[in-house]
Amino acid sequence: xxxxxxxxxxxxxxxxxxxxxxxxxxxxxxxxxxxxxxxxxxxxxxxxxxxxxxxxxxxxxxxxxxxxxxxxxxxxxxxxxxxxxxxxxxxxxxxxxxxxxxxxxxxxxxxxxxxxxxxxxxxxxxxxxxxxxxxxxxxxxxxxxxxxxxxxxxxxxxxxxxxxxxxxxxxxxxxxxxxxxxxxxxxxxxxxxxxxxxxxxxxxxxxxxxxxxxxxxxxxxxxxxxxxxxxxxxxxxxxxxxxxxxxxxxxxxxxxxxxxxxxxxxxxxxxxxxxxxxxxxxxxxxxxxxxxxxxxxxxxxxxxxxxxxxxxxxxxxxxxxxxxxxxxx
Numbered sequence: 474x475x476x477x478x479x480x481x482x483x484x485x486x487x488x489x490x491x492x493x494x495x496x497x498x499x500x501x502x503x504x505x506x507x508x509x510x511x512x513x514x515x516x517x518x519x520x521x522x523x524x525x526x527x528x529x530x531x532x533x534x535x536x537x538x539x540x541x542x543x544x545x546x547x548x549x550x551x552x553x554x555x556x557x558x559x560x561x562x563x564x565x566x567x568x569x570x571x572x573x574x575x576x577x578x579x580x581x582x583x584x585x586x587x588x589x590x591x592x593x594x595x596x597x598x599x600x601x602x603x604x605x606x607x608x609x610x611x612x613x614x615x616x617x618x619x620x621x622x623x624x625x626x627x628x629x630x631x632x633x634x635x636x637x638x639x640x641x642x643x644x645x646x647x648x649x650x651x652x653x654x655x656x657x658x659x660x661x662x663x664x665x666x667x668x669x670x671x672x673x674x675x676x677x678x679x680x681x682x683x684x685x686x687x688x689x690x691x692x693x694x695x696x697x698x699x700x701x702x703x704x705x706x707x708x709x710x711x712x713x714x715x716x717x718x719x720x721x722x723x724x725x726x727x728x729x730x731x732x733x734x735x736x737x738x739x740x741x742x743x744x745x746x747x748x749x750x751x752x753x754x755x756x757x758x759x760x761x762x763x764x765x766x767x768x769x770x771x772x773x774x775x776x777x778x779x780x781x782x783x784x785x786x787x788x789x790x791x792x793x794x795x796x797x798x799x800x801x802x
Contacts, residue, residue: 477694500613501644503652506631514626522592524579525612525649529561530554539655556612557600564598564616564642566754570774571646573750575652576660577703580751595621601633613637618649620656630656668778670723672731673710677778677800681718690744709738725796726733733780733798734773742771742784742791751774776799 498596511753533557562583569581575590579589588595602615613635620630632652636645654660654785670676674687693704700721701714709729713722729738735748757769773780783795 479716493607500635500637501632501641503618503632503645503646504747506617506633508628508631512627512629515622515625515629517629518593518622518624520578520593522579522589523577523594523596523658524578524589524592525572525581525596525598526581526586527565527568528584528597530556530573553603557603557614557709560612560614560637561600561616563638563754564636566704566772567646568649569751569753570642571650572653573753574663574776575650575693576662578658582751586751591728593623594658595623597621597647613641640753665776668734668775668780670731670733670798671735673705673708673723673725673729675710675712675720675723677720677723677798679720680712681720684712684714684720717798721800723796723798726794729796733796736780736782736793736796738793738796740793742768742793745771745782745793 494668498738504721556629561697565581565583572581579592580586580653596618598616600614601617604613614631615635618630618632619628620675621627622629634648635646637641667677675684681703683704686693688703688705689705691705693706695702697713701713701718702712702714704710705712707728708731709726709732711722711724712720713719723733725738727738731737736745752771753774754772755768756772769784771782771784775783777800779799779801781797781799782793783789783797784796787790
């Protein structure tokens with residue numbers, strides 16, 4: 474079922490405005506709001522799959538622009554809406570990382586992505602207000618959250634928060650996780666496995682001596698400012714080690730045949746999504762918040778790794794051109 478702002482009753486909310494938001498002492502935290510009268514006596518349905526859907530670009534009517542002026546030009550209106558869209562896209566990444574590993578029985582996506590089969594509820598997150606004044610370089614936006622029961626189209630819970638980037642977005646994601654659990658959404662944490670490398674004796678955290686011995690004399694060793702690197706040109710592999718001699722970065726490109734989490738150089742983006750699901754983040758899919766085609770990089774994050782897949786076009790098909798695997802900072 475496609476989620477739309479009109480069908481979920483958010484049209485009037487999303488058109489509320491872009492006024493300058495008031496100072497908030499608890500950025501990223503949730504403030505519960507009163508439910509509409511028609512939703513207060515609603516009989517709740519048991520939870521199945523629960524999707525989290527973020528609206529990136531609602532229809533907003535400006536009252537104040539990000540410099541605090543009431544004279545809103547069309548250019549500044551577009552700039553502000555683009556920044557809202559980028560903020561929501563980054564927020565989706567934070568929510569994805571937290572909720573995926575917690576075992577959310579659904580997916581986290583921007584509006585327009587396919588829904589989870591058998592879902593019973595949708596948590597919709599809509600940007601309501603935005604702020605970027607001449608005295609502050611920090612952009613922030615107020616978002617409203619509603620947990621919608623699809624069988625009745627009524628709300629079970631409603632809240633508000635202020636987000637922008639960095640720590641407050643991480644706090645927001647943790648707050649959403651806590652609230653969903655409190656509302657009764659059952660979650661089974663996913664096994665936090667490392668990103669295994671197959672076809673190459675090089676796993677994150679392994680020592681330089683062990684990897685070098687396994688690779689043999691074909692690996693070219695070079696010293697760096699803070700560590701060392703091993704290049705296996707014939708296999709399209711580059712490995713970087715920290716000052717303690719531990720493998721921290723692996724890069725694969727053609728003619729590499731090794732795989733990371735089952736992904737190989739040359740795989741299509743659709744096959745990657747089928748295998749790994751939706752990425753934590755995408756890079757290059759939007760320019761100033763406006764869709765410009767497919768992503769240039771997709772990123773999958775786990776507790777012990779960051780997997781970045783650089784993409785290129787083969788006709789109309791997007792394929793993995795380079796794989797980068799990094800240990801956490």
